[in-house]
Amino acid sequence: MNDLTQTPEMLIxxxxxxxxxxxxxxxxxxxxxxxxxxxxxxxxxxxxxxxILAANMRDMENAAANGLSPAMLDRLRLxxxxxxxxxAGVEQVASLDNPLGQVIDTQxxxxxxxxxxxxxxxxxxxxxxxxxxxxxxxAAALCLRAGNAVILRGGSEAKESNRAIHAAMIEGITxxxxxxxxxxxxxxxxxxxxxxxxxxxxxxxxxVPRGGKSLVARVQEEARVPVLxxxxxxxxxxxxxxxxxxxxxxxxxxxxxxxxxxxGATETVLIDRAYGxxxxxxxxLVEAGCEVRGDAAVQAMDARVKPATDEDWDTEYLEAIVSIxxxxxxxxxxxxxxxxxxxxxxAIITEDADAAARFLNAVDSAIVMWNASTQFADGGEFGLGAxxxxxxxxxxxxxxxxxxxLTTYKWIVRGTGQTxx
Amino acid sequence: MNDLTQTPEMLIxxxxxxxxxxxxxxxxxxxxxxxxxxxxxxxxxxxxxxxILAANMRDMENAAANGLSPAMLDRLRLxxxxxxxxxAGVEQVASLDNPLGQVIDTQxxxxxxxxxxxxxxxxxxxxxxxxxxxxxxxAAALCLRAGNAVILRGGSEAKESNRAIHAAMIEGITxxxxxxxxxxxxxxxxxxxxxxxxxxxxxxxxxVPRGGKSLVARVQEEARVPVLxxxxxxxxxxxxxxxxxxxxxxxxxxxxxxxxxxxGATETVLIDRAYGxxxxxxxxLVEAGCEVRGDAAVQAMDARVKPATDEDWDTEYLEAIVSIxxxxxxxxxxxxxxxxxxxxxxAIITEDADAAARFLNAVDSAIVMWNASTQFADGGEFGLGAxxxxxxxxxxxxxxxxxxxLTTYKWIVRGTGQTxx
Numbered sequence: 001m002n003d004l005t006q007t008p009e010m011l012i013x014x015x016x017x018x019x020x021x022x023x024x025x026x027x028x029x030x031x032x033x034x035x036x037x038x039x040x041x042x043x044x045x046x047x048x049x050x051x052i053l054a055a056n057m058r059d060m061e062n063a064a065a066n067g068l069s070p071a072m073l074d075r076l077r078l079x080x081x082x083x084x085x086x087x088a089g090v091e092q093v094a095s096l097d098n099p100l101g102q103v104i105d106t107q108x109x110x111x112x113x114x115x116x117x118x119x120x121x122x123x124x125x126x127x128x129x130x131x132x133x134x135x136x137x138x139a140a141a142l143c144l145r146a147g148n149a150v151i152l153r154g155g156s157e158a159k160e161s162n163r164a165i166h167a168a169m170i171e172g173i174t175x176x177x178x179x180x181x182x183x184x185x186x187x188x189x190x191x192x193x194x195x196x197x198x199x200x201x202x203x204x205x206x207x208v209p210r211g212g213k214s215l216v217a218r219v220q221e222e223a224r225v226p227v228l229x230x231x232x233x234x235x236x237x238x239x240x241x242x243x244x245x246x247x248x249x250x251x252x253x254x255x256x257x258x259x260x261x262x263x264g265a266t267e268t269v270l271i272d273r274a275y276g277x278x279x280x281x282x283x284x285l286v287e288a289g290c291e292v293r294g295d296a297a298v299q300a301m302d303a304r305v306k307p308a309t310d311e312d313w314d315t316e317y318l319e320a321i322v323s324i325x326x327x328x329x330x331x332x333x334x335x336x337x338x339x340x341x342x343x344x345x346x347a348i349i350t351e352d353a354d355a356a357a358r359f360l361n362a363v364d365s366a367i368v369m370w371n372a373s374t375q376f377a378d379g380g381e382f383g384l385g386a387x388x389x390x391x392x393x394x395x396x397x398x399x400x401x402x403x404x405x406l407t408t409y410k411w412i413v414r415g416t417g418q419t420x421x
Numbered sequence: 422m423n424d425l426t427q428t429p430e431m432l433i434x435x436x437x438x439x440x441x442x443x444x445x446x447x448x449x450x451x452x453x454x455x456x457x458x459x460x461x462x463x464x465x466x467x468x469x470x471x472x473i474l475a476a477n478m479r480d481m482e483n484a485a486a487n488g489l490s491p492a493m494l495d496r497l498r499l500x501x502x503x504x505x506x507x508x509a510g511v512e513q514v515a516s517l518d519n520p521l522g523q524v525i526d527t528q529x530x531x532x533x534x535x536x537x538x539x540x541x542x543x544x545x546x547x548x549x550x551x552x553x554x555x556x557x558x559x560a561a562a563l564c565l566r567a568g569n570a571v572i573l574r575g576g577s578e579a580k581e582s583n584r585a586i587h588a589a590m591i592e593g594i595t596x597x598x599x600x601x602x603x604x605x606x607x608x609x610x611x612x613x614x615x616x617x618x619x620x621x622x623x624x625x626x627x628x629v630p631r632g633g634k635s636l637v638a639r640v641q642e643e644a645r646v647p648v649l650x651x652x653x654x655x656x657x658x659x660x661x662x663x664x665x666x667x668x669x670x671x672x673x674x675x676x677x678x679x680x681x682x683x684x685g686a687t688e689t690v691l692i693d694r695a696y697g698x699x700x701x702x703x704x705x706l707v708e709a710g711c712e713v714r715g716d717a718a719v720q721a722m723d724a725r726v727k728p729a730t731d732e733d734w735d736t737e738y739l740e741a742i743v744s745i746x747x748x749x750x751x752x753x754x755x756x757x758x759x760x761x762x763x764x765x766x767x768a769i770i771t772e773d774a775d776a777a778a779r780f781l782n783a784v785d786s787a788i789v790m791w792n793a794s795t796q797f798a799d800g801g802e803f804g805l806g807a808x809x810x811x812x813x814x815x816x817x818x819x820x821x822x823x824x825x826x827l828t829t830y831k832w833i834v835r836g837t838g839q840t841x842x
Binding site for chain 1: 445448449528530534536541543544622626627641642645647665668671672675676679759781782783785786787788789790791792793794796797802803804814815816817819820821829830831832833834835836837838839840841
């Protein structure tokens with residue numbers, strides 16, 4: 001359908017123009033039609049499971065031949081259960097509350113003008129992602145339900161899987177009477193197409209990169225289009241002197257060790273000098289299989305603690321390693337967080353409501369927690385149903401981003417002939 | 422205070438680091454303290470009026486010697502009344518509702534976690550502006566009231582005025598016990614400092630350019646920091662067949678002619694073929710002193726109408742010129758707006774509620790109006806008290822932007838020891 005001899009800029013301009021038209025159609029479609037499209041897409045994913053899994057097998061064979069790491073191969077791999085998970089995820093997005101048409105606020109001016117802010121679609125969204133082929137289904141579903149057209153650019157290693165999933169999504173979308181161009185997949189894995197997408201401000205309203213740090217960094221560096229991105233998750237759990245020891249131990253072990261590879265995992269534990277059960281807490285982490293790197297005070301608590309270097313306080317391990325530092329109360333903890341956090345998720349554990357209020361107020365992170373595990377930093381756990389990502393930026397949407405973050409608003413002004421004096 | 426021999430990047434990094442520290446202090450200041458700072462700053466503007474007006478006189482003399490246009494000289498000029506207007510504006514910002522700490526929404530999850538989204542400051546804001554020295558006062562006031570530190574970079578032609586106004590603002594701010602670095606003025610008019618500011622993503626969370634199209638275009642092209650910007654205001658007033666003729670004539674003349682140089686002015690009028698009083702409407706615009714450029718149908722209505730070229734439909738005149746086209750009903754009007762609007766402000770004039778609903782829904786602009794003058798597109802008229810600008814972008818804030826648009830939110834999670842399964 002696309003001429004592969006054209007330049008990446010021409011390709012993206014053609015796709016962008018189609019996406020704009022599809023977005024205009026989508027803006028006029030009913031919510032029931034969008035939900036129907038997603039239910040049909042979920043069914044198509046199930047109907048075409050053999051094709052999709054065969055395509056994934058071809059990707060896996062190529063990837064193995066190209067020497068991809070076991071971690072990347074695992075991300076790339078689909079099976080019946082994972083594909084059913086993707087289909088169920090698309091259905092779940094269909095069941096979420098419609099974000100469009102919501103009245104954010106309304107007022108009547110002294111001159112009688114009635115002003116409302118009403119949620120509308122953002123427009124056209126670009127998603128740039130790496131090996132996980134399920135993103136093709138879930139990102140498309142979220143964008144579509146929020147009334148947006150989407151241009152997907154998946155990783156070259158997943159190209160067969162992405163094409164097969166995309167074809168199933170389109171079957172569902174067109175089956176509901178919506179244009180196929182609502183969800184387009186960039187048909188080339190030429191890296192120059194990513195560059196063209198990042199600069200296509202005339203056609204694309206928002207870029208969401210989903211992948212590792214090098215992808216996100218490239219997108220942030222090159223983009224001329226606004227970017228909603230997740231960078232680091234250097235998260236802290238601060239154990240205050242007034243913490244309940246049993247709770248503190250359970251929370252810290254969960255925050256670090258439940259899943260070490262997620263962005264909400266705690267990477268640094270700060271322990272108040274006044275907390276009496278620090279050695280037990282350190283020991284519990286070691287016994288849970290975690291490598292502990294500590295400052296001198298923490299090293300003195302347990303012979304199994306390794307010395308932490310300056311670099312440790314600024315490191316997102318994403319594995320079973322934790323850095324632990326002793327601090328002097330909540331203000332010292334706040335200062336450490338201000339100096340080292342990535343402003344993602346930071347928690348205080350304490351029974352002292354004043355200390356908690358101080359921490360929650362002073363720590364400038366997307367998510368601040370009191371007596372809870374940082375592992376809860378997740379759109380599903382936040383009741384958003386699904387998430388397009390967790391934003392570590394400060395504009396537009398912060399923390400877990402789902403349907404609402406994929407919308408904007410318009411001002412609607414209703415008058416009775418008012419002229420401005 | 423700053424070493425002017427350093428590179429622009431070093432200068433901006435130094436200022437940015439100070440701004441970050443000031444922002445952290447501001448985040449802990451009470452709202453009463455911020456409002457007090459602004460009231461004191463307003464008083465300092467009045468107290469130092471002779472200095473400020475003398476500084477402005479020096480700028481005006483330089484500018485006249487440099488051959489600035491009369492329009493630019495007028496923008497640069499301060500007098501007692503304009504300075505009092507700036508002081509009163511700063512006081513007005515002090516009297517607005519505090520946007521910080523507002524709870525946007527709150528929920529309790531099935532596991533008992535209580536989640537709230539609470540408004541917090543954005544952080545550090547950069548304002549890049551041209552000749553109007555009053556921006557030094559009003560942008561600083563808005564940023565400060567929303568809890569942000571600000572770095573101001575005014576035009577070289579206004580440097581003396583800006584320094585004098587900045588000194589008065591600082592006197593008020595430090596008088597209230599807040600750090601002087603809350604409001605910093607870039608001490609050099611070297612254009613390279615703007616480039617450094619636009620790339621200082623580590624220090625600056627948002628850039629707001631205030632000035633002409635060439636400034637805004639440069640900022641959008643070069644910025645690595647998110648930008649909140651206003652580009653064109655190619656606004657439409659559509660007169661439906663079911664419009665009340667007296668209302669339509671009053672609205673269209675007001676929308677075009679009240680002030681032709683404002684971004685909310687109507688630039689194109691679309692007239693439904695079914696509207697019976699089109700010649701009277703066209704005549705009223707001509708008689709109000711407006712040059713009318715029309716399509717063939719409109720030219721046939723009045724001998725004084727000049728022919729419109731294709732370019733007219735995409736032109737923001739900002740003067741007493743209007744383009745008028747005949748359309749076939751609301752859908753044709755919507756199609757013209759979609760093809761030519763800058764998505765700023767577009768209005769329908771009709772007594773037909775269904776046609777109005779169709780237009781308000783389908784037109785994808787920051788502001789859509791029914792039976793009102795597009796000249797109302799203004800933060801003050803929208804009850805926002807003051808505005809930092811009108812955003813024609815789609816992310817974060819759309820249309821008039823005031824205090825709320827200078828904030829972000831954080832998620833606050835309160836638990837009782839929940840671990841994630």
